[in-house]
Amino acid sequence: MKFTVPLAIFIVLVIVLAVGLKLDPRYVPSPLIDKPAPEFSLSALDPPETTITKKSLGGRPIVLNVWASWCVACRDEHPVLVELAQKQAVEIIGLNYKDTREDAGAWLVRHGNPYRQTIFDPLGKLGLDLGVYGVPETFVIDAEGIIRHKQVGPLTLQIWREDIEPMLLRLHDATKS
Amino acid sequence: MGGTLWLGCVLTAAAADIPQTFADLLHAARYERLLEELRCLVCQNQSLADSNADLAQDLRNEVYRMVTAGQEEAAIREFLVARYGDFVLYRPPMKPLTGLLWFGPLLLLALVAMIWRQVARGAAAPSAPLEDADRARLQALLGSRPD
Amino acid sequence: MLPELGHFAVALALAVAILQTVLPSLGLAFKRPALLALAGPAARWQFALLVLAFLTLGYGFLVHDFSLIYVANNSNTALPWFYRLSAIWGAHEGSLLLWIVILAGWGYAVSRRVHELPADIGAIVLAVIGFVGVTFLLFMLFTSNPFARAWPAPIDGGDLNPLLQDVGLIVHPPLLYMGYVGFVVPFGFAVAALIKGRLTAAWARWARPWTLAAWTFLTVGIALGSFWAYYELGWGGWWFWDPVENASFMPWLLGTALIHSLAASEKRGVFKNWTVLLAITTFALSLLGTFLVRSGVLTSVHAFATDPARGVFVLGILGTIVGGSLGLYAWRGPRTLAGGSYSTISRETFLLANSLLLCVATMTVLLGTLYPLVLDALGMGKISVGPPYFNRVFVWVMAPLIVLLGLGQSARWKEDSLHRLLIRAALFGGGALVLAAACAVSLAPDSRWRAGAGLLAAFWILGSVLAGIVQRLPSRSIWQTLRGLPLGFYGQALAHAGFAVTLIGVTLTSTQTIDLHTRAALGATLSLGPYEVTFDSIRDLEGSNYRATEGQFTITRDGELVRIVHPQKRFYQVRGVAMTEAGIVPGITRDLYISLGEPLGDGAWSVRMHIKAFVRWLWFGALMMALGGFLAVRDRRVGQPQLAGLEQTNALGRTS
Numbered sequence: 001m002k003f004t005v006p007l008a009i010f011i012v013l014v015i016v017l018a019v020g021l022k023l024d025p026r027y028v029p030s031p032l033i034d035k036p037a038p039e040f041s042l043s044a045l046d047p048p049e050t051t052i053t054k055k056s057l058g059g060r061p062i063v064l065n066v067w068a069s070w071c072v073a074c075r076d077e078h079p080v081l082v083e084l085a086q087k088q089a090v091e092i093i094g095l096n097y098k099d100t101r102e103d104a105g106a107w108l109v110r111h112g113n114p115y116r117q118t119i120f121d122p123l124g125k126l127g128l129d130l131g132v133y134g135v136p137e138t139f140v141i142d143a144e145g146i147i148r149h150k151q152v153g154p155l156t157l158q159i160w161r162e163d164i165e166p167m168l169l170r171l172h173d174a175t176k177s
Numbered sequence: 178m179g180g181t182l183w184l185g186c187v188l189t190a191a192a193a194d195i196p197q198t199f200a201d202l203l204h205a206a207r208y209e210r211l212l213e214e215l216r217c218l219v220c221q222n223q224s225l226a227d228s229n230a231d232l233a234q235d236l237r238n239e240v241y242r243m244v245t246a247g248q249e250e251a252a253i254r255e256f257l258v259a260r261y262g263d264f265v266l267y268r269p270p271m272k273p274l275t276g277l278l279w280f281g282p283l284l285l286l287a288l289v290a291m292i293w294r295q296v297a298r299g300a301a302a303p304s305a306p307l308e309d310a311d312r313a314r315l316q317a318l319l320g321s322r323p324d
Numbered sequence: 325m326l327p328e329l330g331h332f333a334v335a336l337a338l339a340v341a342i343l344q345t346v347l348p349s350l351g352l353a354f355k356r357p358a359l360l361a362l363a364g365p366a367a368r369w370q371f372a373l374l375v376l377a378f379l380t381l382g383y384g385f386l387v388h389d390f391s392l393i394y395v396a397n398n399s400n401t402a403l404p405w406f407y408r409l410s411a412i413w414g415a416h417e418g419s420l421l422l423w424i425v426i427l428a429g430w431g432y433a434v435s436r437r438v439h440e441l442p443a444d445i446g447a448i449v450l451a452v453i454g455f456v457g458v459t460f461l462l463f464m465l466f467t468s469n470p471f472a473r474a475w476p477a478p479i480d481g482g483d484l485n486p487l488l489q490d491v492g493l494i495v496h497p498p499l500l501y502m503g504y505v506g507f508v509v510p511f512g513f514a515v516a517a518l519i520k521g522r523l524t525a526a527w528a529r530w531a532r533p534w535t536l537a538a539w540t541f542l543t544v545g546i547a548l549g550s551f552w553a554y555y556e557l558g559w560g561g562w563w564f565w566d567p568v569e570n571a572s573f574m575p576w577l578l579g580t581a582l583i584h585s586l587a588a589s590e591k592r593g594v595f596k597n598w599t600v601l602l603a604i605t606t607f608a609l610s611l612l613g614t615f616l617v618r619s620g621v622l623t624s625v626h627a628f629a630t631d632p633a634r635g636v637f638v639l640g641i642l643g644t645i646v647g648g649s650l651g652l653y654a655w656r657g658p659r660t661l662a663g664g665s666y667s668t669i670s671r672e673t674f675l676l677a678n679s680l681l682l683c684v685a686t687m688t689v690l691l692g693t694l695y696p697l698v699l700d701a702l703g704m705g706k707i708s709v710g711p712p713y714f715n716r717v718f719v720w721v722m723a724p725l726i727v728l729l730g731l732g733q734s735a736r737w738k739e740d741s742l743h744r745l746l747i748r749a750a751l752f753g754g755g756a757l758v759l760a761a762a763c764a765v766s767l768a769p770d771s772r773w774r775a776g777a778g779l780l781a782a783f784w785i786l787g788s789v790l791a792g793i794v795q796r797l798p799s800r801s802i803w804q805t806l807r808g809l810p811l812g813f814y815g816q817a818l819a820h821a822g823f824a825v826t827l828i829g830v831t832l833t834s835t836q837t838i839d840l841h842t843r844a845a846l847g848a849t850l851s852l853g854p855y856e857v858t859f860d861s862i863r864d865l866e867g868s869n870y871r872a873t874e875g876q877f878t879i880t881r882d883g884e885l886v887r888i889v890h891p892q893k894r895f896y897q898v899r900g901v902a903m904t905e906a907g908i909v910p911g912i913t914r915d916l917y918i919s920l921g922e923p924l925g926d927g928a929w930s931v932r933m934h935i936k937a938f939v940r941w942l943w944f945g946a947l948m949m950a951l952g953g954f955l956a957v958r959d960r961r962v963g964q965p966q967l968a969g970l971e972q973t974n975a976l977g978r979t980s
Contacts, residue, residue: 003657006601007650010608014643016694019701020621021635028218029706031262098231124235131260133218133232194921194930196842209839216708221623222566224710227559267710269695274704278695282717285684286724293677297668 030131030150037139037147038129045096045104045118052119054145057093061148061171063164064139065115065155066095066127069107071135077154078111084160085114090168094118097127097135140167143175195234197241208244211253212237216267224267327392330380331471334421337373337428338461340366344431344454348447352519360443363450364435370457371432374425381421381470382412391477394418394470400483400898402869410494411484416618416634417470419497423614424460426501427453430509434534441530448519449512456508459641467634483869483898492552496545503542504575504610509534510582511607514600515649518656528590528599533957535586535603539579540953546572547946558904558919560934562833562942565714567622570693571613574686578606581682583953588672592737594665595676597657602679604653608646609686615642621697667739674732681725688721689714726781726827730788733820734795748795752787759783771835778831785824789817815956822948829941836937846927853935855916856880860888862929870896870903875920875929877907891920915939 037054044050065081067074085092094115096104099122108118121127130139133152140149149167151159199205209226215236217228225233225240236257243253257265269275344366351359381394385408390396398414413419431453438446464470487493513531517523549572554562563569582602589599616622619635666672692709700706731749760783764776796813797805840852844859851857860876872894879886889907896903909916914937921930 003597004654006605007647007654010646010650013694014639014647016698016701017615017619017621017639017642020697021619021632021639023621023697023700025621025623025697025700026221027706028262028264031259128235128239129260131262133261195924196921196930214710214712216710222564227561263705263707265708267708268712268716269707269709274699275695275707278691278709278713279717281691282684282688282721285687286681286721289677289680289684292680296673296676 027152028133030147032131032147033150035147037141037145038126040119040126040129042119042121042126045094045101045108045120048101048120050117052117057117057141058145059143060091060175061140061142061168063090063092063168064095064141065092066097066130066132066135066137066139068097068099068135069103070099073154074136075111077136077156078114080155080157080160081114082112083157091116095126095130096120097132098122098124138164140164140171142171194229195238197237199245201245204244204247207250208241211240211244211250214267215240215254215257216265218261218265326380327384327389327471327473330377330384331469333373333377333380334461334465334471337370337377338458338465340370340373341428341454341457341461344370345451345458348451348454351447352444357443360447363447363454364438366454367428367431367435367450370454371425371428374421374428377471378412378421378425381418382409385409385411388481389477390479390481391473391475392470393472393474396474396478396481398484399481400869401480402898403481403484403489404868406491406494407484407489410488413497414484414488417464417468419501420460420464420468420618421470422498423501423505424457424464426498426505427457427460427508429502430506430538431457434509434512444520445513445516445527445530448516449509452512452515453508456645459644463634463637463641467637480898483896486870486894486896486899486901486903487556489869489896490552490556492548492556496548496552499541499548500545500572503538503540503545503579504572504613506534506538506541507575507579507603507607507610509538510586510603511649514603515652517596517600518649518652518660521656521660523596523600523660525590525593528586528596531603532583532586532590535579535582536953536957539576539583540950540957542572542576542579543946543950543953546576547943547950550946551943554939555906555908556903558906559932560906560917560919560936562939565692565711567693568613568617570689571616574689574693575606575609575613577682577686577689578602578609581679581686582606584675584682585679588675592666592672594672596660598676598679600657600660601653602683604646604649608642608649609690611638611642611646615639616693622693669735669742669745670739671732671735671737674728674735677728678725678732681721681728685718685721685725688717692717723781726785729820729823730784733785733788734792748791749788752791753784756780756783756787767836775831775835778827778835782824782827782831785820785827789820789824793817810959811955812959815952815954815959817952818955819949819952822945822950822952824945825948826942826945829938829943829945832938833936833942837939838935838937840933841921842931842933843924843928844931850931850933852916852933854881855886855935857918857933859929859931862927867894869898870894872905873920875907875931877918879909879916879918886916889916889918891918893920910940912940913938 039054041051041053044052067078081092084090092114094117096118099120101120104118104120108115119126124132130137136154138151138155139147142148148171149164151163155164197208199208212226213224215225217223217225217230217233217236219230219232220228223233225236239256240253243256254266258270263270269278271279344363347359347366348363351357351362381392383389384392384395385399386405388395388399388401390399394415394417395411398411398418399408403411411418413422431450434446434449434453438450441449510531513527513534517527549569550562553564554560582599585595585599585602588594589596615635615638618638620632621635692714695709696707730753731745734748735745757780760776760780763779764772767775796809838853840850842850844850846859846862849856849858856879858878858880860878862873862875865872865874872892874890874892876888876890878888887909889909891907892905894903894905895901904919906917906919908918914935917932917934917936919932921932923929
């Protein structure tokens with residue numbers, strides 16, 4: 001009996017390791033999911049006089065995309081956002097993270113601007129409150145201002161179709177009813 | 178993705194490494210202790226104290242601000258956990274989910290103590306096999322060799 | 325052409341490894357001694373073929389054959405020749421080849437000594453090594469071929485990871501692999517005992533020198549890795565409880581347990597089931613380490629770039645080899661492993677307690693390493709388990725171990741009186757207490773208790789070692805007695821003293837170190853403990869494959885020059901990676917450690933300076949442990965029944 005104990009422990013261990021193989025050890029889930037998005041009041045990237053607050057964005061589900069002109073992976077992601085903005089009636093809000101107005105503005109001119117509005121966060125304050133750690137990141141926030149989803153790393157069309165679009169549809173339905 | 182994150186750890190061209198100064202020695206100690214026990218989210222195998230990542234410097238600044246504002250360690254930890262989850266804590270919090278982690282070693286020690294008692298009982302059993310008696314005699318004949 | 329030859333040699337080695345496994349097995353099943361005898365030559369051929377493959381890969385690096393994808397990814401024309409050679413094991417494929425070569429090397433070593441063993445036992449050990457070789461050769465050929473080519477060949481290569489461009493890293497991986505791959509030999513012996521259904525004291529005597537040898541290599545390998553981290557990573561840490569460090573530390577801990585358990589099994593024929601289980605699990609942890617490093621299930625600074633297919637393959641290997649052997653243990657163990665008798669207080673029970681506690685320590689490291697993975701796999705969120713956890717928990721696990729180590733050090737075999745042991749312990753324990761208290765009083769008050777406790781533990785062990793030597797000194801000539809003591813005795817004493825020395829290093833480094841992270845303006849003088857450090861100058865310079873910024877710092881004490889150091893900040897262009905080269909003034913009681921941070925404008929730099937108290941002691945202690953292991957391997961009583969007395973004990977052992 002006691003001679004089989006090591007084997008039993010080992011089998012459990014192998015099962016855990018096998019499950020572990022499918023996981024991404026670097027991915028850090030956000031504790032903010034299903035929590036209200038942080039309050040903020042920041043100026044828009046353009047025009048600078050406009051102030052954007054959590055309230056001014058409320059009322060319908062939005063996709064919040066965190067980006068910066070110095071972020072290499074953002075460049076890979078950007079065409080996807082541009083395409084989505086053109087084809088679909090999605091509202092993408094940009095959060096320009098730890099950047100300068102000049103660089104960010106020039107970057108949008110060069111690569112296209114998919115954002116209905118861009119929040120300018122040069123000190124990364126809102127980024128910190130959102131728990132941003134690897135730009136680009138994308139949040140889905142519902143009409144009540146609750147964070148429903150977070151994607152770390154570049155968005156692809158596949159991720160969009162599989163994760164974010166269904167989530168948005170559900171949120172839209174919930175808003176209508 | 179993992180690759181780009183990791184690059185941030187070694188590509189230190191734009192890295193910040195700002196030494197902080199403290200008026201209060203207690204604050205300095207608290208700051209150091211916190212940095213040692215907080216995990217960087219970019220360079221995930223380094224503490225905030227060791228990491229060269231930009232984010233680490235931001236978080237160090239934030240911790241510095243809170244420490245010098247007189248905030249307690251627990252409050253600062255809570256602030257970071259609210260944003261990044263338990264992942265940022267190199268010392269996992271004590272809660273039901275981590276019970277086995279913290280008390281596992283204790284359980285193992287208890288198990289060893291139990292095995293030990295069983296062994297001791299087995300040892301007390303008087304019947305030594307003949308072979309053993311033989312060997313003892315042999316040892317005696319040869320004179321005890323140091324081991 | 326040469327790389328194809330290397331590739332072919334690997335394929336041939338696989339065929340030979342299959343023969344090495346199958347022929348002895350058939351020989352055993354059909355009782356054909358001739359087939360058993362083929363295991364030895366097969367092991368030798370396999371080793372020769374793999375060395376050939378290894379040399380062809382090395383040649384590829386030497387002559388910059390960038391048509392080899394592996395060479396192109398890990399070398400560069402600007403890379404100095406010695407780093408080109410160590411680049412062979414700089415990434416996954418090549419280091420896997422090194423792993424397999426070393427495995428075959430152990431097989432070769434066993435084949436050279438196989439005549440000292442009963443034919444069937446030797447053949448089984450070689451067959452087991454052959455089987456492990458088969459699985460890893462398949463792994464290499466299917467997922468990780470270092471001889472893969474790309475056309476057209478790139479003009480220049482992607483360079484070796486700068487972290488690895490260091491002399492310490494040339495020898496660290498081979499030593500580490502020599503260590504934990506070497507545990508395959510006791511593993512083979514364990515399987516042989518289970519298959520044969522009998523385990524004698526002679527068995528333990530055969531397995532012990534192999535275990536000691538592997539353990540010795542592993543000890544040096546780990547110490548070297550820790551030393552490398554200390555001077556290369558730039559912040560003066562020497563152990564991070566990183567998953568990959570833990571992966572090598574766990575087999576070391578359990579290997580230590582195995583050595584102690586083997587001693588009891590050899591001398592007294594006791595705890596056989598425990599010893600066999602340890603032999604299996606020690607190698608299991610080596611394989612687990614290989615899995616953790618190469619599968620990417622855990623994040624680590626040291627982990628290789630990974631892909632999931634490799635993870636599945638290594639997990640398959642782990643499951644087959646360890647699952648198979650533990651199954652064998654469950655099936656055959658009960659009838660193989662009975663026997664032996666002992667008293668509650670005796671050397672053997674202390675050895676058992678010691679190995680049980682080492683096992684707890686191993687499980688604790690395993691628990692901390694895998695706990696985040698388990699929670700994640702169960703979908704219960706992500707946590708981190710880092711140094712604050714391990715440091716805290718490990719102390720409590722080690723404390724009883726150290727107490728028992730001191731007590732049991734000189735306990736007699738078979739039966740001893742607790743009374744006698746306690747009186748002796750009171751003597752050297754009292755001495756240790758006085759000494760530790762005296763040291764603690766002279767230290768800063770805030771760390772006094774922790775440092776005092778650590779020192780007490782170290783002195784307690786040193787005291788017991790000394791008492792053990794004194795106990796053996798009879799009235800006649802001391803010199804004669806000391807010369808007459810067997811090497812194994814000195815090995816044990818040295819290893820235990822080494823452990824104490826490491827303990828002193830750990831204690832004092834972690835409690836008495838002075839750290840300073842500060843802004844240093846050019847020309848400024850800063851005070852660091854009793855030292856004055858002046859930031860003299862800064863300049864740019866050009867290395868063979870990097871650019872560097874080098875600072876010059878003059879360290880003085882009471883106006884007298886101590887040393888001028890030149891810490892560097894290097895930038896390796898090809899990979900775009902920055903590295904820190906610290907300026908270190910080594911010393912017996914302290915290291916001065918200065919590393920350059922980042923420019924802060926106006927010619928000022930952020931600088932980290934440390935006085936690392938007694939830091940060298942922890943590596944020196946590890947070297948003493950390794951030397952102890954080496955002496956024990958050299959002990960002619962271990963492994964070879966050449967002394968008349970042992971010959972007879974051996975004969976008796978066989979009848980049991």
